Amino acid sequence: MWNPKKGDYENSLFEPCSVISYGNQLRYFYYKQIDFFCQEWRGKKMNKKYYLGLDIGTNSVGWAVTDENYNLYKYAGKRMWGIRLFEAADTAAERRTKRSNRRRLSRKKQRIDLLQELFSKEIAKKDPTFFIRLNESGLHLEDKSTGEKYPLFVDKEYTDIDYHKEYPTMYHLRKELIENPEPHDIRLVYLACHHILKNRGHFLINGSISDVKNLSFVCGEMIKEFNSVSEYEISLTDIRELERILSDKKTAKSVKAKQVAQLFECTPAEDKEQQKCAKAIITNLSKLIVGLKGDISKMFHQPLEEISTKSFKFTEAKYEDEIMPAIEENYPDYAGVIDRIKGVYDWSVLVEILDGEDYLSFAKVKAYEKHGKNLHILKNIMKKYCKDEVYQAFFNGINEKNGYGNYIGAIRKNGHTYKMDRCKSEEDFYKGLQKILSTIVPDQEDEELLEKLKAEVENQTLLPLARSKENGTIPNQVHLQELMKILDNAKEYLDFLKKEDEYGTIAEKIISIAKFRIPYYVGPLSRRHKEEGSNSWMIRKEEGRIYPWNFGDKVDVEQSNKEFIERMTNKCTYLIGEDVLPKNSLLYSKYMVLNELNNLKIRGNKISVELKQRIYKDLFCTMAKVTGKRILEYLKMEDPEIVQEDISGFDIDFKSALTSYLDFKKQVVGNEIEKDHYKEIIEEIIKWKTIYDDDSKMMRRMIEREYPEVFDKEQIKKICQLKYSGWGNFSDRFLNGVRGADKETGESYTIIEALWKTNYNLMQLLSKQFSFKEEIDQINAEKAGDVGKINYENTVKDLIVSPSNKRAIWQTIQIAEEIKKVMKCEPERIFIEMARGGEKEKKRTVSRKTRLQELYAGCKDDTRNWMKEIGDREEREFNSRKLYLYYTQMGKCMYTGDEIDVDALMKGNSNWDIDHIYPQSRIKDDSLDNMVLVRKDVNNKKRNKILSPKIREDMKGYWTMLCQKGLISKRKYDRLTRTTDFTDEELSGFIERQLVETRQSSKAVAELLNRLYKDSEVVYVKAGLVSDFRHDNDLLKSRRVNDYHHAKDAFLNIVVGNVYHARFTSNPRKWMKDNRDSNYSIRRVFNYDVKQGDKIVWHGSENGGHSIDQIKKIMSRNDILYTEYTYCEKGQLFNETLAKKGNEKAIALKKNLDPVKYGGYTTPKTSAFAFVEFDGKKKERKNHIVEIPVYVVNIAKREPDAVKKYLEERKGYSNVVIKKYPIKKNSLIKMDGYLARLRGANEKNVRLKNSIQLVLNRKAYETVRRIEKYLEYNVRYEVDSKFEGFTDEDLNNVYDELYLKLKESVYNKRPAQQLSTLEKGREKFRTIEKLSEKAKLINDMLVMFRCDATMVANLKLIGGSISAGNMEVNKNTLTSKSLKLVHQSITGLFETEEELV
Secondary structure, three states: OOOOOHHHHOOOOOOEEEEEEEOOOEEEEEEOOHHHHHHHOOOOOOOOOOEEEEEEOOOEEEEEEEOOOOOEOEEOOEEOEEEEEOOOOOOOHHHHHHHHHHHHHHHHHHHHHHHHHHHHHHHHHHOOOHHHHHHOOOOOHHHOOOOOOOOOOEOOOOEHHHHHHHOOOHHHHHHHHHHOOOOOOHHHHHHHHHHHHHOOOEOOOOOOHHHHOOHHHHHHHHHHHHHHHOOOEEEEOOHHHHHHHHHOOOOOHHHHHHHHHOOEEEEOOOOHHHHHHHHHHHHHHHHHHHOOOEEHHHHOOOOOOOOOOOEEOOOOOHHHHHHHHHHHHHOHHHHHHHHHHHHHHHHHHHHHHHOOOOOHHHHHHHHHHHHHHHHHHHHHHHHHHOOHHHHHHHHHOOOOOOOHHHHHOEEEEOOEEEEOOOOOOHHHHHHHHHHHHHOOOOOHHHHHHHHHHHHHHHOOOOOOOOOOHHHHHOEHHHHHHHHHHHHHHHOOOOHHHHOEEOOEEHHHHHHHHHHOOOOOOOOOOOHHHHHOOOOOOOOEOOOOOOOOOOHHHHEOHHHHHHHHHHHHOOEOOOOOOOEEEEOOOHHHHHHHHHHHHOOOEEOOEEOOHHHHHHHHHHHHOOOOOOEHHHHHHHHHHHOOOOOHHHEEOOOOEOOOOOHHHHHHHHHHHHHHHHOHHHHHHHHHHHHHHHHHOOOHHHHHHHHHHHOOOOOOHHHHHHHHHOOOOOEEEEEHHHHHOOEEEEOOOOOEEEHHHHHHHOOOOHHHHOOOOEOHHHHHHHHHHHHHOOOOOOOHHHHOOOOOOOHHHHHHHHHHHHHHHHHHHHHOOOOOEEEEEEOOOOOOOOOOOOOHHHHHHHHHOOOOOOOOOHHHHHHOOOHHHHHOHHHHHHHHOOOEOOOOOOEOOHHHHHOOOOOEEEEEOOOOOOOOOOOHHHEEEEEHHHHHHHOOOOOOHHHHHHHHHHHHHHHHHOOOOHHHHHHHHOOOOOOHHHHHHHHHHHHOOOOHHHHHHHHHHHHHOOOOEEEEOOHHHHHHHHHHOOOOOOOOOOOOHHHHHHHHHHHHHHHHHHHOOOOHHHHHHHHOOOOOOOOOHHHOOEEEOOEEEEOOHHHOOOHHHHHHHHHOOOOOEEEEOOEOOOOOOEOOOEEOOOOOOOEEOOOOOOHHHHOEEOOEOEEEEEEEEEEOOOOOEEEEEEEEEHHHHHHHOOOOOHHHHHHHHHOOOOOOEEEEEEEEEOOEEEEOOEEEEEEEEOOOEEEEEEOOOOOOOHHHHHHHHHHHHHHHHOOOOOOOHHHHOOOHHHHHHHHHHHHHHHHHOHHHHOOOOOHHHHHHOHHHHHHOOOHHHHHHHHHHHHHOOOOOOOOOEOOHHHOOOOOEOOOEEEHHHHOOOOEEEEEEOOOOOOEEEEEOO
């Protein structure tokens, strides 16, 4: 053992701080910089060729290091494979929402401050302390600086009591100031202006007050927006009738929806399918307009799989916070349409609110008076007919949820007003009231009165509120109208309002405050944003404070706008740093159309290039939408024999179109659009239109400034009316600047030229057949250059991937760097598989059973009741592919038409096989579109070929019938009827799709690894390949038992990736030319020896090899290193739930606000921990691990003693010595040999999470895997061993295995380990009759063994707690044991222990 002497490091920064032990033989000193330790003082040199496997998830990275023969390397006694866990980074959506709310409140305060500035001098003459009292209105009397009780009026003859009698609501005051021009107190004028500026309405509708009240304008915007994004077009037949229906307050919404639907027309509706879609569009649109639930997936005729809530109404509480943000993020085009639909709905609400009045305040006063009358009648009726307890509970109940007090937000009792929790929605209140009224049996004299009450409750017009959520539908113009009238009247008796300077009068400045919004293309005005490097791009014209009235003089709007455009533009998927094109740009639209059109086939063969070009010119350059029907009609001119079933390569209709080309050609410039000069100008205009959306003023300004001589006023007007949104994925340079060549012919193209001159789609152009990919890589390499110092900013920060992927990639880079330092060289190859960050796993939206029932609903068969037969079967039976295929084939063999015996089929009869239409030896496609149920003997004759002409000829009519009924897809039909053999291009394409990754996140990490490790070859590994390998070799995984599967997947990435890489020489096209006639199978790659040159990289079992035995042996190991990301929490300071008044321990909301009087925060967010020593009650010295809140850490940046001060003053510790700080969240500790991680703390306890990965015997592991599958797919059914694959005995065995883990393994030391509960509950578990309950209980028990933040299990069924196993340890108990802090490097290859106790 080598011991460094002092002289070895006296001139170095690397002083030893603790000892590292590796196994029982080696001990080395640990130095703070691992770089120095690894490279200088490591005795053993590795410098060997190695492979690195990476399995990159959104919250984990699995890694493995092997030699060329798949043996795991060892380092210091540890096998080199491991897992790194971390919390997935969020998309900042929640923080963005809170930031928006903070800014909204801040800007509201700024408006009020500006108003006070304008009024201050004049009000000071009348009442010097008026604004002081207003600003202190929330304080207790003893805390007010003025000593005055009332905040508004303290005159001898007029106080707040008089004011509230005269003006019960602010709307009464506003009404008075509008209709009475007589002089009023200046303070009353201020209060009215204050109320309007504080709640100034939304800015969603452009135009004047007349436009806002004009349904024709609002509805026209909605129709235009819908038609711009949908393949269907809607139109309105009678705007006046629509206005009447929406203004009708007496008709039920369900009736209104039907009436509204009669007024809309939707085209095309030529066949039954289109008629069905058109009806669904109109029905759901009408429901949304009147305020009912509408299904937007049916309205847009799209599945919208990325959002969870597709059916909603605008009044739902989660509409603003959850539903709309999700739509905006995933489907921005549709979000614009929904906004416009809501605009029509808002119009109807506004009409209802205004109730025929010209001014809002007049309507609100009328509503106030109506509320009073309604309340009087309701009280009388309920007092007369309801029991006293029902009456008291509804009107005076403190603990009600939907009583009258909850509805208005307060209750008056014994002369005091108490705040009440509001109803979740007004709808809940009306439902509760409806229930009460329905129980009343009135006298004859009250029957009519009760019916009126019920009708108003039904329409939700009873007891209207002045303040309700519906006020959010009121546009700014309505409030502005009142403000202008109030100021017009006030100017006659308040002369200061007419005072004028260079920016206008005081009255005009007040109006400008009400109207002003910071343009989105200017961004934040605060200098602080730029100084702190935050998101700010505003350019000033001159210094000085910015006001609404001098904004144009202080801010350079044009330059700020240019900065905004640069920031707004996304970056190209393929070329680093290149701006993407707008989705509707002429070039990008051409790419989209050609990329789709190049897939068009007739009878399985691609059309000629010449025909493709004619279709483009004759159809796409003349029609807004090219349907399958139009394509068929066009092709019939070439070949009259063609039928719809002969055409394939697209889905019903073409999704892409030359929308912008047609818009400008037909509406703006005509045939001039063909000139290059005009194309350049139009491309720029489309870019602006995409950015500015509805901002017609900005569009007009930009066009007039940049192209003053090109367009006249009429053309500019038409351009401003066009609607474009969304961005493409590629840049101009990518489509039109990168030149590549066909490696066989040598012909050179740009990508857009190749799409025009050939029939290849983009993915084919980026294959090995062409040189585009090499050219792109070369351009990127030149632009990226060397990384330099490896840190987050230089490597990951600017990647165009999601935040969750960025965090995962940065963890990956750190792992790869540490392995490189250990191994002394770069990997020979890096094999990567990356999870789909931020994407939800797609599940069936409609069950197979339901799908079949819908399809068979229209089938008439006198000999067989298909609907009953399907209905009688359990849903989960259709998880059987055989059974599902049986019904999609109407019970017949797809190759012979013979009847299939369904009972024999389900018993495993070997006479019937599932066959892959395209042979699985040639293409890996296990989708139902590639599967048929057929006679086994016929299937055996087919072998690895397409179907024989005889089968096609005999069965085509039957297949056509199935396709027309929708029982099989057009894709399956095309495969069945294919007449030509596979081309080399197709076969190599099938293979290439298994080897080439197309997702941006995977390409980003591969490109980064290529830049960092120039001597390494980066190989993609598709998750499906590893999954198939696991299934084929009985290596199935359970995600529930432990997290080791990440490392094992990384290991398999090396194995599978290297074999495929060697087998197909990374150039499938070349391989195919050389091996087409060989009896190869891409599904049986591992059955045979695989060579790379002279070296065998895989010894297949068919050749007597045993590679798979070696792999299985390694996969059975569980000596996997496990580390987690540790961090100091930042951001949010406190839990948002505030403590009520009277809590002495609460933290003040603001400085000098006593929490006992005003409430406060009770749960500060923990940033990190400190290990401290302090005096106990008996003056003995004690130790604690104590949580340090985020707010204290922030203070500590400017006050070094803040942490100690917090511990002594807030936490009550005395004579504190901070022995270790900070100890990060998630830090690993060892308590008497048990490993756990620090998660949080409260006054008494430290909250931990388990840090020991569970290992089960093979049988128990397999049972848990099956339980996992049952709970995911079939939990709504009782367990059936036939389907689920586990028995009562299997569950008992798992229970016993977990019990023994707690009794005899290291888990015995786990805090709150529940051994006693499992011991006592063993017999109870065995007596549980339902296997589903047992399975759920096992699943719950596993929570206690998981290394997750949630450690609580529900053990109620066996006599335990519903929250058993919570790992909280008393602070005194924790530090009374042997306690060590364990430091781990990112891989876990380096580890030190620091003794705390």
